[in-house]
Each structure stands twice: as C-alpha cells, then as structure tokens.
Amino acid sequence: MSEREAMEFDVVIVGGGPSGLAAAIRLRQLAEQTGTPCSVCVLEKGSEIGAHILSGAVIETRALDELIPDWKAKGAPLNVAATEDRFWFLTEPNHIRMPLPPTMNNHGNYIVSLGNVCRWLAEQAEAAGVEVYAGFAAAEVLYDEQGAVRGVATGDMGIGKDGQPTPAHTPGVELLARVTIFAEGCRGSLTKGLLARYDLTKDAQPQTYGIGLKELWEVPPENHHQGHILHTIGWPLPTNTYGGSFLYHLDNNQIAVGFVVGLDYPNPWLSPFEEFQRFKTHPSLRGMFEGGRRIAYGARALAEGGLQSLPKLTFPGGVLVGDTAGFLNVPKIKGTHTAMKSGMVAAEAVFDHLRRGTAGEVPDYTARLQDSWLWSELRGVRNIRPAFRHGLWAGLALAGLDALVLRGHAPWTLSHHGADHDSLKKAEACEKITYPKPDGKLSFDRLSSVFLSNTNHEENQPCHLTLKDATVPVAVNLALYGGPEARYCPAGVYEFIDDAAAGGQRLQINAQNCVHCKTCDIKDPTQNINWVVPQGGDGPNYPNM
Known part of the structure; x- marks a missing residue:
C-alpha cells in the first residue's frame, strides 16, 4: 500500500457536531484575541457537516450566547421559539395531563433542526479560519513513542470486501496535532479504544444509554401549532x-x-422501533399525523449516565468533549448547550496549554469544567435518571422528591445499574411481544424507514459491523436471548435466516442499512459486536434532522 501523507495542525478535532465545532470556533477566537497562531482542523465522517446529526431538538441558547453573542444577526437557523409545553402520561386508551417538571420548561428556547444549526456553525468556523474536512472518517488513533496521542488517521478509501486494495484505492491521511479533541458523539469508536488504553473509566459508573428514534412529518395546517412542545x-x-x-x-x-427507550430494558423481545411505531397510533396522538406524510427518519444512541458515568476527560495528547464523554442533561432532554459548553471550556484549556508549550495532558480542563455552569447543571439532576432503575412509579416518586422538594441538593447520589448489555433477561423468562403490522399511514416497516434516511454504503468494502466470534450470534444470542439484535436494531441490519448448509439459522448482517446509531455496539448481550467506521462519507444523509 502507498505511504500515507501527513498534515500537521496545532489542534485536530474529531467530529463536526456541536461540541467539536464550538471548540474549533473558540480556539480561533482566542487565537485572534491574543495574536497567537493556532491552526485548527475539524474532521467529520458524514458526507457533509450535519449529515449524521440527529436530535429532537429544542435548544437552550446559553452556550451559543457566550460563543457567538450576535448569532441572530449572523443568521443562525433558530427560527421557531417555544411557545407552549405540555407533559402527558399515556394510558392505552387515554392521556393524563401532568404537572410540568421544572427541567421541561422551555420558555426562551428554540425548536430547531440540529443538523442545520451545525451547518451554520461550520460556516462560522470556516470564516474564523478553521479547516473543515467532511467525508473523511477518523479510523485510527496515532500514538508517539511515549504512548501519547499524536493525532488520527483517516481510513483508506477503495478497500474491497476481501480487505485488499481495489484499483480505486486511496490511502488515508495522517492528521497530526499537538492536542487532539475527540468529539465523536455517543459511543465513539475511537473513544472506546482510548477509554480502554488509558483506563479512563476506572473511577466512573458504567455508562447507561438510550436509543432515540425520530421522524419528521409534514401535516395539514389545522394539525400544526408552531412552537408547541x-x-x-x-x-x-x-x-x-x-x-x-x-x-x-x-x-x-x-x-x-x-x-426514546432506555437501553437497560430487560425483555429481549422488546423492539424500540416497533414501540415507536405503535406509539403514533395512540388515540390522543394519531389525529396529529392523519392526512400528513412522513418525510424523514433516523436513529441514534444517547449517553444518559450523567456525572456518575463521566470518564476521566484527559489523557496524554487529548481530551474528550460533548456526548462522547456523556454531557447530556437527561431530565431537560437536552445536550446541545452542554456539549457546546464542554467544547468551549476544552478549547480554553487546550489553548492555554499550547501557549505554555508543555507536553503531556491538558492539566486544568476538568477543573475548569467543575467551576462552570455545566457542572452545576449536571450535578443538580444527577439523581433523576438512576431513580428509574427501580421502575416507573418509584422513579417518578424519587425524581419528584429530588427535583421539586430537594431541588437537586440531595445529600446523596444514586447509582446506576450495571452495563446495559447485562440487563437482558433470558428469552424464556420473558413474555413475547406481538406488534401490529404497519399500516403504511401512521406506522411503517424498517426498510421503508431506512430509505427516508438516505443511507448509503459502498457495497464493496469491509463490513463495519464486526464480530469478535462469528459463532456467538446463533450459539448464544439466538439460543438464550431469542436473537435480540434483530429487534434492537432500528434499521434492519441484523436478521436470522434459515441456512440449510449451516443446518439451521445464521445471522445475516445487512451493513448497507446501518444508520450509525451504535445500539448494537451497546446492547449486544455478549459484547460480540464492534462498530467501526465505514468508508468516509458513508451512512445516513439527514437533510433537516
């Protein structure tokens, strides 16, 4: 293979989401303010900035106000102000209006397409002098002789299914940096390796995750109330x-x-995708969609562990920011403002570290975070998500006590359960769930949904959904857990099919369907599936998610 070319920067940022772009902009702001040279590169695996971004999303502008105070004048795509909040408890036939938790008050917030917000942030970054490279997946962390991170390398293009170069082969590029900021989003593939190499989770509780599924609908005007939540x-x-x-x-x-479904669910027969489709048929909800049309679909995992599950955030040559570290505020159902703030704080710590010219870890990133409003915010809600490990009713009671009575100042910190993949019970111990067939009007199948995500993968490339042991899916997952990968995947990637040659069933992996949600990497009960980046630019292409 050809030798890889190398490009050198002061800072390389892996990931073009809110945290990575906020870090890039803040670094260049500091460089301009101080007259100190600082070259910054953002590397994004999606075909363009925003292509792999999926969120609700309601944005709290606190971090954006700090980063770009004149964002309105600069045309930021925050056009729909939140006007009304409602919170319902659904029974099967009806709904009960619940008191609005303080964390769900969206006064002053905006309903947005986070993908479009990231596209706008990328424009601001490039105008500030950041080099943004979309369509290039960081596939490898590079280390120096002392074991410190010295940058990343993009994956080779034009590698065939057999692992050999094709005539279209192009070697990856090494992007070398004095400091590398990892902003990969939830369950980042490179971050997984960093966590293990530097034992960054030794003092943290296991991360707990959710899977979020989203659709965008165009509905009749009489069903639409702009700003309602x-x-x-x-x-x-x-x-x-x-x-x-x-x-x-x-x-x-x-x-x-x-x-959103917490990935600590115990029943292996449960399908988050099917639960979502069934949800839309509720009598109190279906009227909002009838007469409309579904125009987009996607899914992604969420890191829900909060402060208890934060890993060590620094290591020689690099730092973690955003959802790859786990800064989501679960009770607020928001992570954009916290992700951006973590990127901004990291940028300030990294910039001062570079100006000092010292080697090793960025010394005060964590301390600066602990002195920021981000840390105070997450500390105040630290007990909400783990309260629900005891079930819905106990969770509501404990969350209400913590939020309404103690107002986040409880003298205790609740613990999470163990890792999500350990929560599945054996199939024989659980009741099977029969889901209704999709009607093609309110509810849909996986393949028609994936079509709306504009997902595409070059077929002649190594499968990016790798198995540590190819016998485990049938011998263990299917035999003991009923083959849960066929249900927890929201894109129809995994299916068990009859194979006469194998004398039974085998697992087929339809990698071309993958929407990069990472659920399989998280929920596989034997942790036999390892998600790695495919060829750069492949995957979903979300237009307005």
Whole structure:
C-alpha cells in the first residue's frame, strides 16, 4: 500500500457536531484575541457537516450566547421559539395531563433542526479560519513513542470486501496535532479504544444509554401549532422500561416526533422501533399525523449516565468533549448547550496549554469544567435518571422528591445499574411481544424507514459491523436471548435466516442499512459486536434532522 501523507495542525478535532465545532470556533477566537497562531482542523465522517446529526431538538441558547453573542444577526437557523409545553402520561386508551417538571420548561428556547444549526456553525468556523474536512472518517488513533496521542488517521478509501486494495484505492491521511479533541458523539469508536488504553473509566459508573428514534412529518395546517412542545411517558412501554416521547412543532407545517427507550430494558423481545411505531397510533396522538406524510427518519444512541458515568476527560495528547464523554442533561432532554459548553471550556484549556508549550495532558480542563455552569447543571439532576432503575412509579416518586422538594441538593447520589448489555433477561423468562403490522399511514416497516434516511454504503468494502466470534450470534444470542439484535436494531441490519448448509439459522448482517446509531455496539448481550467506521462519507444523509 502507498505511504500515507501527513498534515500537521496545532489542534485536530474529531467530529463536526456541536461540541467539536464550538471548540474549533473558540480556539480561533482566542487565537485572534491574543495574536497567537493556532491552526485548527475539524474532521467529520458524514458526507457533509450535519449529515449524521440527529436530535429532537429544542435548544437552550446559553452556550451559543457566550460563543457567538450576535448569532441572530449572523443568521443562525433558530427560527421557531417555544411557545407552549405540555407533559402527558399515556394510558392505552387515554392521556393524563401532568404537572410540568421544572427541567421541561422551555420558555426562551428554540425548536430547531440540529443538523442545520451545525451547518451554520461550520460556516462560522470556516470564516474564523478553521479547516473543515467532511467525508473523511477518523479510523485510527496515532500514538508517539511515549504512548501519547499524536493525532488520527483517516481510513483508506477503495478497500474491497476481501480487505485488499481495489484499483480505486486511496490511502488515508495522517492528521497530526499537538492536542487532539475527540468529539465523536455517543459511543465513539475511537473513544472506546482510548477509554480502554488509558483506563479512563476506572473511577466512573458504567455508562447507561438510550436509543432515540425520530421522524419528521409534514401535516395539514389545522394539525400544526408552531412552537408547541409535547412530551409523554407511559404507554406503550412497560413500567420496567425507561423512556418517553417528544413532539415538536416546527415551522412550515412540520412536526418532529421522536421516541426514546432506555437501553437497560430487560425483555429481549422488546423492539424500540416497533414501540415507536405503535406509539403514533395512540388515540390522543394519531389525529396529529392523519392526512400528513412522513418525510424523514433516523436513529441514534444517547449517553444518559450523567456525572456518575463521566470518564476521566484527559489523557496524554487529548481530551474528550460533548456526548462522547456523556454531557447530556437527561431530565431537560437536552445536550446541545452542554456539549457546546464542554467544547468551549476544552478549547480554553487546550489553548492555554499550547501557549505554555508543555507536553503531556491538558492539566486544568476538568477543573475548569467543575467551576462552570455545566457542572452545576449536571450535578443538580444527577439523581433523576438512576431513580428509574427501580421502575416507573418509584422513579417518578424519587425524581419528584429530588427535583421539586430537594431541588437537586440531595445529600446523596444514586447509582446506576450495571452495563446495559447485562440487563437482558433470558428469552424464556420473558413474555413475547406481538406488534401490529404497519399500516403504511401512521406506522411503517424498517426498510421503508431506512430509505427516508438516505443511507448509503459502498457495497464493496469491509463490513463495519464486526464480530469478535462469528459463532456467538446463533450459539448464544439466538439460543438464550431469542436473537435480540434483530429487534434492537432500528434499521434492519441484523436478521436470522434459515441456512440449510449451516443446518439451521445464521445471522445475516445487512451493513448497507446501518444508520450509525451504535445500539448494537451497546446492547449486544455478549459484547460480540464492534462498530467501526465505514468508508468516509458513508451512512445516513439527514437533510433537516
């Protein structure tokens, strides 16, 4: 193979989401303010900035106000102010309006397409002198002789399924940096290796995750109320499964509807995708969609562990920011402002570190975070998500005590359960769930949904969904857990099919369907699936998610 070319920067940022772009902009602001040279590169695996971005999303502008105070004048795509909040508990036939938790008050917030916000942030970054490279997946962390991170390398292009170069082969590029900021989003593939190499989670509780599924609908004008926000809990999920929904009324008669399921659910027969489809048929909700059309679909995992699950954030040559570290505020159902703030704080710590010219770890990034409003905010809600490990009713009671009575100042910190993949019970111990067939009007199948995500993968490339042991899916997952990968994947990637040659069933991996949600990497009960980046630019292409 050809030798890789190398490019050198002061800072390389892996990931073009809110945290990475905020870090890039803040670095260049500091460089301009001090007259100190600082070259910055952002590397994004999506075909363009925003292509892999999926969120509700309601944005709290606190971090954006600090980063770009004149964002309105610069045309930031925050056009729909939140006007009304509702919170419902769903029973199967009806709904009960619940008191609005303080964290769900969206006065002053905006309903947005986070993908479009990131595209705008990338424009601001490039105008400030940041080099942004989309369509290039960081596939490898580079280390120096002392074991410190010295940058990343993009994956080779034009590698065939057999692992050999094709005539179209192009070697990857090494992007070398004095400091590398990892902003990969939830369950970053490179971050996984960093956590293990530097033992960054030794003092943290296991991270707990959710899967968020989202659709964008265009509805009749009479069903649309711009600025309205609805959240629900309850039906169709069982009381031992954490989750809920959101419905956000955007402009142009569009509604963003989403459903989140905690990946610590115990029943291997449960399908988050099917629960989402069933949810839309509720008598109190279906009228919002009838007469409309679904125009987009996607899914992604969320890191829900909060402060208890934060890893060590620094290591020689690099830092972690945003959702790859786990800065989501779960009770607020928001992570954009916290991700951006973590990127900004990291940028300030990294910039001062570079000016000092010292080697090793960025010394005060964590301390600066602990002195910021981000840390105070997450500390105040630290007990909400783990309260629900005891089920819905106990969770509501404990969360209400913590939020309404103690106001986040409880003298205790609740613990999470163990890792999500350990929560699955054996199939024979759980009740099978029969889901209704999709009607093609309100509810849909996986393949038609994936079509709306504009997902595409070059077929002649190594499968990016790798198995540590190819016998485990049938011998263990199917035999003991009923083959849960066929249900927890929201894109129809995994299916068990009859194979006469194998004398039974085998697992087929339809990698071309993958929407990069990372659920398989998280929920596989034997942790046999390892998600790695495919060829750069492949995956979903979300237009307005």
